[in-house]
Amino acid sequence: MSHQHPELSAPAPLAPGGLRVTPLGGLGEIGRNMTVFEYDGRLLVVDCGVLFPEDHHPGVDLILPDFEPIRDRLDAIEALVLTHGHEDHIGATPYLLRERGDIPLVGSQLTLALLGSKLREHRLKETVHHVVKEGDRISFGPFDLEFVAVNHSIPDALAVAIRTGAGMVLHTGDFKMDQLPLDGRITDLRAFARLGEEGVDLFLTDSTNAEVPGFTTAEKDISPVLDRVFAKSDQRIIVACFASHVHRVQQILDAAVAHGRKVGYVGRSMVRNMAIAQDLGYLTVPPGVMVEAKELADLPPHKQVLISTGSQGEPLSALSRIAQRNHHFVHIEEGDTVVLASSLIPGNENAVYRVINGLSRWGANVVHKGNALVHVSGHASAGELLYCYNIVRPRNVLPVHGEIRHMRANADLAREAGVENVVLGEDGVVVDLVDGVAAIAGKVEVGYVFVDGSTVGDVSESSLKDRRILGEEGFISVILVVDTVQGKVVSGPEIHARGFAEDESTFEEIRQPIIDAIAEAVREGVDDSHQLQQTVRRVVGRWVNRTHRRRPMIIPIVIEA
Template identity: 40%
Template sequence: METSIKILPLGGLGEVGKNMMVIESPDDIVIVDCGVMFPKPEMLGVDLVIPDIAYLQQRKEKVKAFLITHGHEDHLGALPLILPKINVPVFAPPIAYDLAKVKLEEFGILAKSQINEIQPGEIFELGSFSIEFFRVCHSIPDACGIAIKTPIGLVVHTGDFKVDHTPIDGNRFNLMRIAEMGNQGVLLLMSDSTYAEVPGYTPSEQVVSQALKHVISDAPGRVIIATFASLISRVQQIIDAAIADGRTVSVAGRSMTNNVKMAFQKGYLKAPQGTMTEISLLGKIPESEQVIIVTGAQGEPTSVLNRIAYGRHKDISLLPNDTIVLSASTIPGNETVVARTIDQLVKKVSRVITPHQAQVHVRGHGSQEELKLILNLTQPEYFVPIHGEYRMLAAHADLAISMGVSKEKVFILEDGDLLEISKDKAKIIDTVPADHVFVDGLDWLEFDNIVLGERRKLSRNGFVLVAIPFNSQKGEFFGEPKITTAGVVDQDKLEDLQNNASNYLSSELKRNSGMFVEKMEAIRLIKKLVSSFIYEHTGRRPMVIPVPVEVDQNEAN
């Protein structure tokens, strides 16, 4: 039987976030990345979105490890949620290793996890696979691509990358190793597509340092900078700019605080004694000497920046002289919530600076010329664009074809597409379930879960609560119904609607008096009558919640 491998994206293709790629041989599976996606506004009440791992759970005995490319949430954030279900070793480069440990500790599962730190260039075996991490550049230190030697050839997964010749940490993209792989022969290249539509080159992180220095030195009062908690190199840039202007630095937000603490302990961050100040002590320091780093650059409702914008943060209240900086690009899909947060901030402070106004952020992903460079160095037989919405994947596919990859050997996959590759052919052989899984408190909810459907209905049309005395033994209603509504009509119409609906229901039920009614039938009857009345008088279809209040035999008499 001909040997083959299978490639299965469970997240990150056709979307931005929750990256997870499965590489499967006949005997073994390795998984590259294990990320989350932050919920969109229509995902009501949802905390996080993670990949559907049903395919992996059905093949749990084959899974050898998770291989983490770097420390961003969309690449490792789902580990604490998925490891309890598939508890296999995790291999990650240094800063991703430490960030993953922080997350696993927060969830109380670090002691039960098998997490291993891997240095770029290190080679190790996992079943039928030989694994090598190689250094790339991204917006976080220690970002890596992964080369996987399979039974039929070399698979190269770039992770998120750009080609930065002057990175903040001094560790350059190992292009020499990429070229060596190309000379040895690359069966399949899977390459970051996030900015495949953007011509030219992505600027170096060094330009951000200069922009931050200008913004901070020009600010008349406090500077509050929002960025991702995992952007450790950006935090160092902010610290350096604050020191240059004689300011102290504070951090706010649980994830930011935990990550910064870890980064100082491990030596990823450096600052002279006295630079860092607790939020609680800022009252003793002049506002013109303060820089505060916070979470919330994506407008997340519970983030520090959002709570500051709406006056809900217990320690930080906005002042007219404050300067707010959003040092992050907006993730596709978050534009509306970010715009609302910015609008709220602009009402309260003198300056709000975004990457559109100053280079306070540069992309962490390569533009077209960098993507072409990787294609040229690797010369892959097959190509799969990864990480991005469909138009981004399509743009990258076009680039690959322009660089000489045969059109028949370029595959634009979406989550759930199962690609089988053998030595002389490749094709999509199946589609497996790969919908969003919503993390809602302690629950995992499927994409079409009834709970989310009910929340959407509540958000659109409100609800009607109907309480009425009922005796199950006699199968009869007793007394008058009490109807309460929310989100259905304006306050000035509310009382009339509730009274009229109660009178209508009471009248209709009296017509059925003397008949025995099962409790479930009573619930259906109330729902039908009230729904009909509300629609007739408002044109709306709210959620109707009947509550038969049980009364005993004596009360019923």
């Protein structure tokens, strides 16, 4: 939800010849990236990702962008462009395709392959898709798209230039400017400069690392660190990283070969994604190095490397199960080395440290970003962003992809580089580009859409609040039978509690006050069971708060005799 522009009203109709940009996710959080472009009554969607839940989202599996603002205009969508294959950019696509199954999908070879396996998992038919690569130009309705190579922590990432009658937009997607990337595919600054010469009217730039000074460390700088970790370890090595980080997996495979070790994958998404990357030639697996993870246990510990999911401490991931000693075939032994080769996504810190502590308890040596260079970011730091502003020289800038602080820092960089018009928006804030000037035109209502098991959108903020109360404060149920004519409690009150005070005697002192309050309420003419339940809730609530300083959920049940 937007907090920065609470006073904004619904946007007026788009001016003729103008371009409207509506971010439905990704502005104000790291995840669920989705931006809708509107021109001449037609829509183009860029990215459609998920956000992973935090501790204050109990029972939630995924968080989606809110499709409500475009739900009645799905038939106007010309295409969905996917900049790269990370979950926070493609993960919500199956949910959008459930609403309109024939939206054309546009993306690079690896991105669409990763998405394809996801669609099959959701039992969705493959929709029309257009495989594109850097340098390609393709039109959908009034949108003329050109794709530019960008370097990121997954191969085959693309920026997209969108030309319309209102001007040109350049959307970087997620990117950094590693000058010596492992796959030799650098961010194409020559294309950025060429587009800048033509005239970029609106530049949407990745804000994730805008607060970090200088330039992001090169991916290749990790290799010697991994080499030292492998050289020092005389037992099993477990490396946890994102299931899509092909370059990191490549470095681990290379280190394993150099030190005479065999490798097995642990975690369904890791097995699936690396098979796709290998089939398409993005991952080079040296012959003889891979074995089934279960067979790895037959080798001596100094010959084993496991590559696992779960670097963010996700409770159901392979690494979390290993740390809790309940993985079905991987058991941590004293002296094992565990490498967490990934970033800490904001909000996941506690979960990650819980896993680190769990692994350390069993005697593992845990190597992570805090004590060794085992991860570099996939996002451009402040120096790289300034470089881009100076090359592109955009007329208007809209920082995207990041929390509020990241986008503010990015806006400051753009202004320092001489960009006169910088627009700071959040999810739902509508930005119109009219006559070369971008300005906020209003706001559409967007919220978080929670996926809970197989249900989408049924979990509301209030039910999450109830779950949090149940988890943190427990609940008390009070059952009593009342004769509303006599004003007497005929049976009860029976009081039960969970997660509060299990000892029934705790409630002895509140039984009589409940009986007295019911009698008084009936004397005053209250004979409705709902109002009597409210009376019980008030009495118990006040007592619990006064004597225990707690606010459990109170469930009164009054049965009329």
